[in-house]
Amino acid sequence: MILDKNSPIPQYFQLQTWLIEQIEQGVFKPNDKIPTEAEFVQLTELSRATIRQAVQNLVNMGYLERKKRLGTFVINRKIDSNKNTIVGILIPDIRSGYAPELARGAEDEAAKNKHSLILCNTDDLFTSAEFHANRLTDHHVSGVIFVPTAASDAKNRLIIEKFTRNDIPVVLADRTIPDLKVDHITTDNFQGAYTLTEYLIRKGHNKIAMILSTLFSTERERLRGYKQALTDHGIPVDESIILTDNSPFIEMRYLNYAKKLLKRPNDLTAIFAGHDRIALQFYLAANDLNIKIPDHISLVGYDDLHFNTISLTTMHQPIYEMGVESMKLILARIRGEKKEPQKIKLKSYLVERSSVKQVGT
Amino acid sequence: MILDKNSPIPQYFQLQTWLIEQIEQGVFKPNDKIPTEAEFVQLTELSRATIRQAVQNLVNMGYLERKKRLGTFVINRKIDSNKNTIVGILIPDIRSGYAPELARGAEDEAAKNKHSLILCNTDDLFTSAEFHANRLTDHHVSGVIFVPTAASDAKNRLIIEKFTRNDIPVVLADRTIPDLKVDHITTDNFQGAYTLTEYLIRKGHNKIAMILSTLFSTERERLRGYKQALTDHGIPVDESIILTDNSPFIEMRYLNYAKKLLKRPNDLTAIFAGHDRIALQFYLAANDLNIKIPDHISLVGYDDLHFNTISLTTMHQPIYEMGVESMKLILARIRGEKKEPQKIKLKSYLVERSSVKQVGT
DNA sequence: ATTGTATAATTGTATAGACAATTATACATA
DNA sequence: TATGTATAATTGTCTATACAATTATACAAT
Known part of the structure; x- marks a missing residue:
């Protein structure tokens, strides 16, 4: 026990700090x-009142628990704080x-465990x-689920650091x-x-345009997948039919892209839209220009949003499951389970509807 | 000061209880x-240590604040808790x-005031x-925005009482x-x-079916408005073309209703769907049956959901504004503004698109 | 097998007193 | 005017002590 009798720091406070250290370093375990x-x-050669003052503070802070006749015990804060946790979600x-x-x-996952979710x-x-x-x-939320913004990686890192600095x-x-x-x-x-590109290739398409925003890692990955599938099937990547945009999603802008692309005289047989909302603009544009999907041109999207009135072949993303899993991950961290950072990739699957036509042979 | 020296209740606790009472009854004001x-x-004729124990507890509970050399003061809990308030929303x-x-x-309204919203x-x-x-x-959320469930009024009341019992x-x-x-x-x-019914009447319709769920006050009100408009325009209310359902919204069920109604040989010229998601089922059913809207039959909805691909004439509800206003209301209550319960009705407006045809002369 | 009783360990409540630290205020000094 | 200093009120820290209440345990009585 190292208490400095001459320090200006109160004895009870020294004791209290020492106790917290011991607990956090695992000398005193739950x-x-x-x-x-x-x-x-x-x-300590202190009076009992001083001891009590230190201990009482730790009880108030949730470190310790007194039991009459038995003594004072370290609380399993993980279990304790695991009740009624609040998690933030930034979407x-x-x-x-x-x-x-x-x-x-x-x-849903939070509620299951009696935790709550703050929406941002x-x-x-x-x-x-x-x-x-x-x-x-x-x-003082206990954890955060963060969908990085359209800003630069550096700026998104700032946000994350803001949280990690505060544990x-x-x-x-x-x-x-x-x-x-x-x-x-x-x-x-x-x-x-x-998978989606390969599906189009199997359906006989080999002149497949892609249109996407390069702002997000998701769509850049999709572009990689698209190119790889073409290459693997011996189809050269034609950069002139890859349309990229690096500003946030604005419907009108993509509607114009769609119209331009559909009007352009070329031998495109299919369009791979970076996500469903882009695909939707193609539907609207096609409608406007009296172009029939899939009769005149095939279209696939990505996301599987609930479009009730259009029948888009797309990749279904397990978004609900992603929500569940991110909550599970963050709760595990909050419980203090210390592992290497996890990189989880969920599988998507193709939902075949009727926006793609078989072409060629 | 009424402390019972002989009570089994500890002196410090009696003092503490008395102090809380005085504060909550406003004898000691913020x-x-x-x-x-x-x-x-x-x-009290107690020792200073005992006094301190009681006061310290109230400090920990957020009732009091100590200031060296000046004394101990009652905290203005309303102002204090008005920062960083958490409000729940049940939707x-x-x-x-x-x-x-x-x-x-x-x-948005919560964030503007640095408050947070828990989603349920x-x-x-x-x-x-x-x-x-x-x-x-x-x-311990500070307030709740509650969209009553499909359960009975009595059961919804139970939920509300649960909250009000806890202040x-x-x-x-x-x-x-x-x-x-x-x-x-x-x-x-x-x-x-x-307004919507009157609009249909002006467009020459006088055989207007209505289909709705009677589960919610909103739609029952809409039914009232529909009937009143008919009556005011001298059109008899025909109960046989009012289709009511009192179970929670299930798409399939309404799709079937829609198909039945559209197939039934009658002289309907327009359909008033209780809300847009019902209207959507009519679109899908009409599509299935090769019935064109509005050429064969006119349709209106209610809500103005963001249907990108169909062009539904409907009532736009100021839902965003409703969210803002309910947050304002609840924050006012949390601040302790005591007025009569407010009953606010927001105005909706008609959005004319192309699902209604002029008929007759 | 259940119920009651004594014991002892530990925390809970309380007193009386002492000196330290902090700080608003007034006053003094530069 | 700005800065330093003394004063006194109040809370902050700490000691030494005493008895009460609670309860796990062991053991006794029924």
Whole structure:
């Protein structure tokens, strides 16, 4: 016991700090009995009242638990704090794309364990994400599920650091950021795009345009998968029919792209839209131009959003499951399970509807 | 000072209880200075240590604040707790209908004030709502926005009582429950349906079917508006073309209703769907049966969901605004503004697209 | 087998007193 | 005007002590 009698730091506070250290370093483990107050009096040569003051503070802080007649024990904070945990989720916009599905998955899993989920909409903006990050830190949430924004990797890293500096674990969902020691969970966009492209090739297509936003790792991965599938099937990659955009998703912009692409006289037989909302714009554009899908041109999307009135062949992403799994991951971190950062890739599967026609032979 | 020296209740605890009472009854008001420890020693004839024990507990509980040299003061808990408040929202399902829009409105308003929103999905089930209510109470949320479930009024009342018993204010959103002293905010469904029906009548329709679920106050109000509009225009209400259902919304069921109604040989010229998701089923059914909307029959919906591919004339509900306003209401209650329960009705407006044809002259 | 009783260990409650640290205020000094 | 200093009120820290309440355990009585 190293208490400095002459230090300006109060004795009770020294003792309290020492105790916390011992607990956090695992010298006193959960459920361990710490010395009795009488023993502490002998050990420290302080009065019992002072001992009690230190111990009482730790009880209030949730480190210790007193049991009459038995002594004072270290609480298993992990189990304890595991009740009624609050987790934050940072998604672009709860109104669009897969966000509702993701939120629902996360919420269901949280609710199952009596935890709660705080919703934050970033609109894919760094400033907004930063604002919410501050708020969540103020609220002392126990963990965060973060869908990185459309901002640069560096800026997204700032957000994550904001949390980790405050000992709040983070799980990245859907999109990743390179070289970062945090858990992340994505769908296998490379494999999915590969499968989808291969499907088109099998259907006889070999002039397949791709249109996507390069802003997100997800779509860049899809582009990789698309190119790889073409290459593996001996079809040269034609950069002139790969249309990339690096600004946030705006319907009108993609509607115009779609119209341009559909009007352009070329021998395209199929279009691979980077995600379903892009595909939707193609439907609308095609409708406008009196082009029939799949009769005149085939179309595939990616996401499997619930479009009730159009019958789009697309990759179904297990978004609900992603929500569930990210919550499981973050809860494991909150419980303090220390492993290497996990990189989970969920499998997507192809949903064949009627936007692709067999061509050629 | 009434302390019972002989009571088995500890002196410090008696003092502490008495102090809380004084504070909560407003005898000691926020920012008031309470007697100094020395004064308490005189008043109570207890030792200073005992006084301190009671006061320290109240400090820990957030009732009091010590200031060296100045004394001990009552904290203004309202102002204090007004920062970083957490509000719960109970909606049917974040994935469907207007829920995302409502949640977004509420979240934006909350974020603006540095508050946070906990998301709960009830699936319109009482048991689920009850579960979440318990969870939110455990978390000590400061207020709740509640979209009543499809269960009976009595059961929804139980949920609300659960909150009010714990001094958690509640705002009802979208749907109402009769005879309840809580704030609520709805759109004016009567007026909206009246406007919509009148619109159809002006377009020459006088044989207008209505199909709806009677489970929710919203749709029952719409039915009232529909009937009133007919009556006011001298059109007799024909109960045989009013199709009601009182089970939760299931797409298949309504698809079948739609098919039956569309197949039935009658002189219907227009259909008023209780909400957009019902209208969507009519689109799908019509498509199946090769019936063109609006050429063969006109259709209106209610909600203005974001259907990208169909062009439905419908009532736009200011759902985002409803989210914002319910958050404002609940925050006002949390701040302790005591008024009569407010009943706010937001105006909807008609969005004319192309699902209604002019008939007759 | 159940119920009651004594014991002892430990925390819980309480007293009386002492000195330290902090800080608003007033006053003094540069 | 700005800065330093003394004062006094109040909370902060700490000692030494005493008895009460709680309860696991062992053992006795029924």
